[in-house]
Amino acid sequence: MNSSPARPPINWPAVIVLLGTPLAALILIPWYAWNHDFSVAAWVSFVVFFAWSGLGITAGYHRLWAHRAYEAAWPVRFILMLGGTLAIQNTILFWASGHRTHHRHVDHVDKDPYSAKRGFWYSHIGWMLRDYSSGTPDYKNAPDLLKDKMVMFQDRYYIPLVILTNIGFPVALGLMVGDLWGVVLLAGLLRLIANHHVTFFINSLCHMFGNQPYTDENTARDNFWLALFTWGEGYHNFHHIFQYDYRNGVKWWQFDPTKWLILGLSKVGLTRNLKRIPAFTIRKAEVAMKFKRAEKHLATYGHDMHEDIVQMRQKIAQEYEAFSATLNDWAKLKEQSIEAKKAAVAEKIHQADLRLKTEFQLVEQRMLEHSARMETMMLNLKRCIRRHANPV
């Protein structure tokens, strides 16, 4: 039946962990629940362990180690490392190096370890169940991690640490609160499965469903619903274009608890050097994407355009010219600001800085206006097309 070439060998440890645990949960949890009640302490420990392992991956494995989006004091790194170990998603070194490859070769069928182009199952979990060549670790992209003592400590003692966090901690906590099996089943087993799949949704669903407000050059999407379950990682379209930003939900109102945690810890000196992409650059990407979308809408229609649509097209072209002028002015200001910094006359620097600051603000304001006008124009264009257009 299957004429495809031989499949790579099965990765048994991954199969046992990733498929064995849901199977065990399916039998043990209903059976236990039938005979006993889970204590409140068991449910609370489920929530705490779910948060700890989830944030260990998002704030630790992902934003701290894979992207170096901020720096953290060692107690924070230690707690995140333990949380990530609790999540059983392989070592920091393996995870972060593979993730850097994912960003570098996103969507490439042979180079992206969890390419969404290979379908839901593969990008969600399939990529881990066999030893695919795209998943073979290559730590050339992680020289910083090879020098990181915390990362290498975890790498060396990974199995004992997995046993300590996933068996030792739930057993100890269960004995303490007097509900050994309740805590082991909920905070140990059920939490592990939940944590696995919400993380895997980022690689699968977040490359399939949602919006693309910043770029359509890859499959990554922004998805609020996924952000809700993934500690803010659902804003994956933003993340793929600006991977070094410590925020994934970049707008202040976007649900990103990982961002709040990192920012909160910076207020008490436990994290520092939080990387932020300048607001102008982010807005520029958004406006450029709006132009691209308008162009696509217009391209659907041939020469036989209604006059209203022709007018809309002209307006958009004018706006595009103004947008290009804004970008030019911004580039010139950047140059001037570099020159000003080099200027020898120290007392004049302050004056020049003030002038440049005002001019930067004006250009930033212009970019905001482009964004607002394009928003309105897109709405009008869609309305116009619905009313008059005659698709070819």
Ligand SMILES: [Zn+2]
């Ligand atoms: Zn991705």
Ligand SMILES: [Zn+2]
């Ligand atoms: Zn990433």
